[in-house]
Amino acid sequence: MSIKRSLKQGMACFAAALLASCTGGETEPDPDKLVIYSSRHYDSDYALYKAFEEAKGVTVEVIEADGDLLIERVRADGASNPPDVIITVDSGRLWRADQEGLFAPAESEFLNERIPASMRHADGHWYGLSSRARVIVYARDRVDADALAGYESLADPAFEGRVCARSSGNIYNISLLAALIDRWGETRAQDWASKVAANFARAPQGGDSDQIRAVAAGECDVALVNHYYFARMARSEEDDVSGLAVFWPEASPGVHVNISGAGVASGARNPELALSFIEFAASDEGQRLFPELTNEYPAVTSVSYSNDVLDAMGKFTADPLSGSVIGGNQELAQRVFDRAGWP
Amino acid sequence: MLGALLAAVFGLPLLALLVLAASGSGEYLAHIASTRLTEFSRSSALLAILSGAVAAIIGVSCAWIVTRFEFAGRKLFEWLLILPLAMPGYVAAYSWYALTAPGSRLEQLIGIDLPTVSGIAGAAFIFAFTLYPYVFLLARNSLEAHGRLSWDVARSLGAGPWQAFAKVGLPLIWPAVAAGTALVAMEVLADYGVADFLGVSTLTVGIVRAWSSFGDPAAAAQIAVILLFGALIFLGVERGARGRRQFVSGEAEGLQSARTPLSGANSLAAILVCVIPITLGLVAPAANLAWLAIETQPARSIMAAVQGTALLATTSGLLAIIIGLTAAFALRSGRPAATAAIRFVQAGYAVPGAVAAIAILAALVVIQAGVNWMTGGAILTITGGSIFALLFAYQARFAAVAILPCESALGKVRRELDEAARNLGATPRQVLARIHVPLAASGVATAGLLVGIEVMKELPATMILRPFDLETLAVAAHNYASDERLAQAALPALVLLAICVPATAALNLLRPNA
CATH class of the missing domain: 3.40.190.10 (Periplasmic binding protein-like II)
Structure with a gap:
């Protein structure tokens, strides 16, 4: 790419970004867009987002930041850029995010059946997806x-x-x-x-x-x-x-064990889509990505996966x-x- | 007036920080004071002093060698010596640690147990060799501006080379050395990534812990205020070191005599002094990354990150020029209130990026409420997640980097010139266009480039404030590195270097007399 062209692209990109920030605010929610705030950045997660996009015909937008930054950002301006799903690592952080009121209760029989009670919030504020x-x-x-x-x-x-x-x-x-x-x-x-x-x-x-x-x-x-x-x-x-x-x-x-989990965000624009994403992540298709791509243990113990090293480490x-x-x-x-x- | 306005805008995050600190209970502070505060403060001070001192020694010796002597490759070294500035400290730390940890590939290759780059000494090594170009740049420009007449006079009056350096050379460039060293020290104080990874318990580590372990941004702000005072002390020491000295060198440019040619062993020694910092600061850690990148399959495309990085750096560089100049003019006015306000803004450089971002977020929420109230609705989003917030954060954070070179550039425009021009009937605007701009242009462009490079390397504020769809190379590299996947982090880090290195090299074209 020539310098001139990339410069042009940069300018266009800048103009678009400025425009986006100017027209932001309270726009109509797009029913086909899922906004995820995540403090994880693993190959398994990208594979999961992609599979969900393809399965549901929706777009997934992800913002990544380390755990505490993420909580602070949601707290500070979740109102203007509300997430639908919040994913974070560590059960203590999940608890803290919940204390801050970041999660909305979301009941799902499917999730309650599949995920052990010790790996989810009693009132469905968050659900564990994997553990280390x-x-x-x-x-x-x-x-x-x-x-x-x-x-x-x-x-x-x-x-x-x-x-x-x-x-x-x-x-x-x-x-x-x-x-x-x-x-x-x-x-x-x-x-x-x-x-x-x-x-x-x-x-x-x-x-x-x-x-x-x-x-x-x-x-x-x-x-x-x-x-x-x-x-x-x-x-x-x-x-x-x-x-x-x-x-x-x-x-x-x-x-x-250290749990990674996801919850429907309070103030989510698409709470149903958000819950269906978490259910997708807890499905057999979603769960096997965690051990296979990231070497984590799946929250759903019945899921079968192939990972020789994890198998050799034993139960x-x-x-x-x-x-x-x-x-x-x-x-x-x-x-x-x-x-x-x-x- | 200008200074006050600037301070009002960019001092706002610092003000927000103070308010945040005051809102805390002080309970964490009491706990930390009884356990680890002494250690945190001592490590921070020691690390800043050690890094600053070593960076000053490297920067001054290299600047002295390339301006006073002639040897093979001198011209090349003049700009190679700036390049380590392109290396982000955290990347250098990851790379050097991997190179020198027990059982590393390098140790196996050469069969020698290397001292591991860790702890205070390791961190000071990283900072000194990646940040010395600040001192080198300012010292070299100053040496060139002063010519070498005074040095020649000292020598002809019987002073040895060391004596001439100590009695005449160093005092002349002292203000520049002090300014460069202050920049190094402030950057060290604000660092989190290097100190945390190499196991140094600095105040910044304490700040991040207050927040991450105690979930208490107010406590984090309180320690940040302590750090801020530390930074103000460093700035004060720098001002003190600079003193009231103003050297007016009466030399015309034509009077500069040639560089002393070196031959044989002396020439080799000069080359060696120049090669070492370049190798340790840039070549060795970059080569290790290149090695890793070649072996590793990239996980995702980084094209979006390249565009994001370029966009943020160019915009911020341009903004920095405007702001740096405004501040420098305000300082030049000499009004004490303006000076105090700008020194306060400069100290913001020592506030860790993460804390600055939180303070800015808090400040912007208030401004946003004001904007909404005035416009009757949210037509303009300036809070986190907008590019506005991020650009604002960069300027607030890097104001010192923008202001110092502008100030020193305008310093060259002596008052007598203004007065002479005015006496000859020039309007203030003509004075600005015909005298100030041409004389100060190189320093001003340096400010823009330096801020652009800083922005490319910046991590925490970018992570917190960036819009959803804006990827940057630093964030991409960090995400992999924080998950301990250095090999995957290598590619974005290298591409970041590939952009920063030419930008840094351009600094060389901007020096006076070039």
Whole structure:
């Protein structure tokens, strides 16, 4: 493309954008347009939007932003650009968005039947679509799996200087600690966090994949990560994680899982279309995209899918703790982390 | 008057920030004060000082070498040295971390355990080598403007080269060095992406946590105000460093003597000093990305993102010129109120983009209500999701980048020239058109380009405020990188570089005497 032409296109685009912002405001809702605010940006989601567009003959408009930005944006000007569906990662965030009044109740027998009660809001404000498990990845040659019991093992003095984890500002760590506070109480949870921090092989840095790579490189022996990063690395050619294994910290009441979910937005212009999108995402066709493209566990357990790595990782029991407890404890969890000295 | 107007418009987000901060309970602040506030503040200050100092050393030495000496490739290095400015800090951080993490491909390739780029030292390394061009640009322009007569005189009076540099060269360019270093420090204070990824607990990390973990924008605003005071201190130090010194160099351009030719080992040393920052700031991290991009199948087309980025950058660059000039003229008027107002606007540069965006969103909601009330209905949408809000946010955030070069450009237009022209019967408008514009043009265009480049790299405000259908390269790269898919992020990041690099190179064409 010539510079001149792209410049022209740019100008046209700018004019169009200005025009759009000037004529915005209260326009007639387009019954064939679904506006989605999402804090996810995965291939499975794009495949889902596309499949929905084709199945229903509608257009899907997506705005993506990280979880908290998304909530703030909906709160600040949801009135002029109302979303129909809001999708976010982490049950605590779903709870928070609900506290802000962002979701409208939407009853669906189909969804109630398919999605387990622990993965959806009691009054249909939001529905879980997929989950990720917070697991311990360990080096097979340096760690005996029998030495691992649950999350408490990370605080074991035997692992001094051998643990890797990312920083405490990360939502996955916060939600895990929020769940542990409910499980153990604040005092024991803080004791755990400070002992884990004392066991760190290095100051927290990078993301979950970087913790897994550090175990593979021998910088640490165990790491606290989400299962789906491990599955992704196991399926890619760039990373060699063959010397590592996943340990399910199942000790009662189960492995902490992080839920991604969707809800019909309050003030949605097309609430029925919005609900039909969520139902589509919970259908067999929609659900299998999550494990196959993103290595997440589908919310609907009966769905069949093909993913060798997930199959090889085996089955586990998930902690059925409700999102409202996790969400309600998140602030406390960050305080506990701050006090425990987990950077 | 102009200054007051400017401050009113662009100070509004800062005002909104103060109001937001005041609306909070202070409970989080109390918690953080008893746990981590000291660490946050110390890390921020240390990181800003360390990055600024290293950037200043790199920038000044390179500027000195390319303006004072002649060696093979000097002309090429003059513009290559600016290019690392095109590299967004977060991209450099991701790339360098991947290169130096234990067991990385690079370590396997060369068989040496490299120190991992992480922590305060790692972050300072990233900032110093991607931001030093601010110092380099301003120092070089200043060195060229002052010619080398004073240096030659110092040398002929028996001063050694180091003595001449320390006693004559450095004091002359000191205001430019201070301004460049202040820009570096403010950008470091506002950063979130690099500090978070490399594990440095800065105030900005605390700000984002206040918001993400506590869901408390008011608490975030409170820490942002602390940061703002920090930035004002840096600006104050910069003004102090600049002092009241105004060097009037009486040299005519023809009097500039030639550069000292270097040969042999000295020439090699000069080349090495120039190659290192370019390699560490741009070439190495970009090469790593290119390697990843070649191996990876792109997931989605990035054409829309390219268009969005180009659109935002050009529009913002043009707006920045208008605003920068207005502010510079207001500053030139010398009225204390105007000066204070503009310094306040400049400090906005140190407000993290995410916080600035929230404050702007809050401010715009109020303005929108006013507009609706006046027009009797919503005929004009200026709140989030409109391109208006985003363009406004960029100007508010990057006002410092626009104002500093304009100010320094107008600084060259000495008052005596105005007076002489007026005495010769020129109208104020003629003075503007015949004297101010030609003399200041290069500095003004520099302001536009710098803001355009900043806008291309900007992330948080773009994510929060952009219209639904506006994709940008920075957002595309971030989305993949935040999901720890660096290989997928590589392509949009590289295309972003491919646009930023020529824009940055153009900065070189705009310097005085070029």
